[in-house]
Amino acid sequence: MSFLSFVEGLADDFVTSQENSSAGLLSGSKAPSNVDTSFGTNAKKVFELDPNATPEELEDYYAAINYLLKNSETFRKLYQKMLTSGRMVYITFNDDRGESRFDTKGGKNTIIWDRDAAVHVGTKNKNQNAALGLAHEFGHFAQVIDGYFLYMKYRPRENDNLKKWETPIAKELGLPFRDSYLDGYMIRTKLGDPTSTVAQQ
Numbered sequence: 001m002s003f004l005s006f007v008e009g010l011a012d013d014f015v016t017s018q019e020n021s022s023a024g025l026l027s028g029s030k031a032p033s034n035v036d037t038s039f040g041t042n043a044k045k046v047f048e049l050d051p052n053a054t055p056e057e058l059e060d061y062y063a064a065i066n067y068l069l070k071n072s073e074t075f076r077k078l079y080q081k082m083l084t085s086g087r088m089v090y091i092t093f094n095d096d097r098g099e100s101r102f103d104t105k106g107g108k109n110t111i112i113w114d115r116d117a118a119v120h121v122g123t124k125n126k127n128q129n130a131a132l133g134l135a136h137e138f139g140h141f142a143q144v145i146d147g148y149f150l151y152m153k154y155r156p157r158e159n160d161n162l163k164k165w166e167t168p169i170a171k172e173l174g175l176p177f178r179d180s181y182l183d184g185y186m187i188r189t190k191l192g193d194p195t196s197t198v199a200q201q
Contacts, residue, residue: 046082050092056192057093060115064131064194074168075135078142085145099186100133102140109144111137116191116200119184124176127187130194132170139165155181 049058068075082089089109094100100113111134119128139161143149152160158181170177175197178184190196 043083046085046088048088048090050090053093057095057115060130060192060194061091061093061113061134064115064134067131067195068135068169068173072135072169072172074165074172075138078135078138078165078169081142081145082138087141087145089141098188100130100137102137104144104150109141111141113137115194116189117186118189118197119178120187120199121176121178121184123179123183126176127189127197127199128170128175128184129173129197130189132166132173132175134194135169136161136166 049061053061065079069079087109089111091111091113094112094114095116096114098114098117100111100117102109102111104110113130113134115130118130118133120126121128140149140157142165143152143157143161149157162178162181167177188200190198190200
């Protein structure tokens with residue numbers, strides 16, 4: 001079974017056309033030919049990718065999405081929630097901060113993803129991966145969709161995201177999960193593989 005067929009079986013909204021293999025692209029961004037980007041034409045209405053993203057950044061982004069959709073039922077629900085929301089999020093890349101974040105400055109929902117930044121979970125003494133970090137930021141977008149992101153204080157908002165999205169996704173991916181938002185610290189993982197849990201030396 002192809003990945004496209006797999007996704008079609010999960011939710012009708014994921015893929016509305018098998019004709020366009022770049023249905024998830026926006027703003028002229030081009031995905032590498034070896035990465036499946038057929039996540040449905042609705043993605044055009046939701047995800048605005050930075051047109052200045054490098055091919056390597058795009059390749060890691062689509063690899064992360066592929067991995068999350070294939071391996072996490074909770075992420076598939078999160079992704080469908082975003083696709084059907086009627087809201088848009090701008091996705092850009094930051095390869096030198098060692099962290100990812102979500103903000104709403106200027107009324108624009110923005111995810112800044114560092115493709116080799118991950119959390120080392122202190123209580124488990126194990127690493128998450130950058131793909132889960134992307135899913136975490138998607139969780140904040142879900143809070144915007146649900147209408148309460150701006151009305152919660154920082155710590156409760158983060159722990160709400162952990163409970164609803166990050167922790168269930170981490171468990172389904174076989175990754176360590178945090179007991180609270182402060183349970184861990186940021187590390188660098190293997191560049192070029194957002195699914196890696198191996199820390200850079």
